[in-house]
């Protein structure tokens with residue numbers, strides 16, 4: 613240990629490889645006050661809402677934070693689990709699944725920590741956990757398969773903001789997008805096939821991704837194309853890519869009055885029965901974990917909208933969450949991004965280096981005690 617209580621690397625102790633798994637974040641409780649705190653941080657992020665600051669400050673603090681927390685709290689209460697917010701609970705399960713896989717496959721010591729872009733545990737807390745574990749090399753993995761500035765780049769901002777305050781900045785890599793990763797595509801296809809095996813196929817398979825303002829697309833955000841690419845690759849795996857009546861892509865969770873990516877999920881769901889779709893399955897491959905946007909907006913409201921519009925059978929295909937094939941896929945994405953880092957090399961003998969480090973430390977202590 614050095615005087616900061618950190619592991620001392622000078623004697624050859626192998627470095628810990630740090631993996632920071634992040635997601636969007638969630639309120640601490642399904643209450644108005646917790647929602648207010650969470651939404652205040654979330655909606656003030658210029659990557660999320662890029663309106664001019666003074667005007668947005670007035671709208672946010674004067675209107676939105678006085679009305680939305682109450683409404684959103686009620687929605688969260690309807691999906692909250694005994695262990696907490698589904699998004700956070702599932703992220704912890706993913707952490708365990710990844711830690712187990714990486715400990716078995718990475719030769720050196722490896723630590724997987726989690727962090728949330730908004731709320732807790734914060735990005736700063738997650739990075740600090742890795743620092744305290746002695747990680748001088750850190751891979752940041754935002755669990756958003758499709759890059760968007762509002763999510764992935766915002767995480768990048770927060771990581772770099774945090775590291776600005778560190779005296780000793782670690783070596784950092786960042787996963788920007790894994791929307792075409794074959795393992796990821798395969799696990800989405802598997803989850804759909806398994807759902808079909810249990811419930812039968814529906815007339816239509818709807819891919820619903822979280823929306824963003826249309827303006828962001830026009831300014832160069834590749835998110836829209838990445839979502840479409842994911843959906844196309846999954847339908848290729850399912851052998852239905854060219855069967856354009858059987859599947860489509862839409863965008864959910866519109867916020868405010870501006871134009872967002874279209875078609876909108878809610879309008880699409882309401883319109884399908886009139887086109888002869890009696891049974892509908894919705895899958896949300898942009899959400900790596902189930903959360904308010906899938907459990908409440910799709911599984912609850914989506915079903916209600918579909919049945920009211922004359923649909924007969926509705927099914928929500930769960931997110932990949934901590935499924936084994938999902939964890940294998942994400943571990944493979946991590947493996948690709950840690951190539952060339954000595955801890956990750958398969959010819960790296962972690963154990964003998966560790967022992968050597970121990971011997972060096974004992975020698976140093978012995979010398980120290982003679983002086």
Ligand SMILES: C=CC1=C(C)c2cc3[nH]c(cc4nc(cc5[nH]c(cc1n2)c(C)c5CCC(=O)O)C(CCC(=O)O)=C4C)c(C)c3C=C
Nearest residue numbers: 636637638639660684699760762763822824867903904905
């Ligand atoms: C205001 C603009 C918003 C943009 C742009 C946006 C993009 C975006 N969001 C996700 C993923 C999630 N969003 C979630 C909740 C949520 N999103 C917004 C607003 C925008 N999102 C709000 C205000 C909320 C909070 C709930 C509410 O009050 O309606 C969640 C769920 C979190 C949970 O706790 O369960 C996720 C996940 C993506 C992927 C994305 C852009 C691609």
Ligand SMILES: [Fe+2]
Nearest residue numbers: 636822865905
């Ligand atoms: Fe969102």
Ligand SMILES: [Fe+2]
Nearest residue numbers: 836837838840
């Ligand atoms: Fe596009």
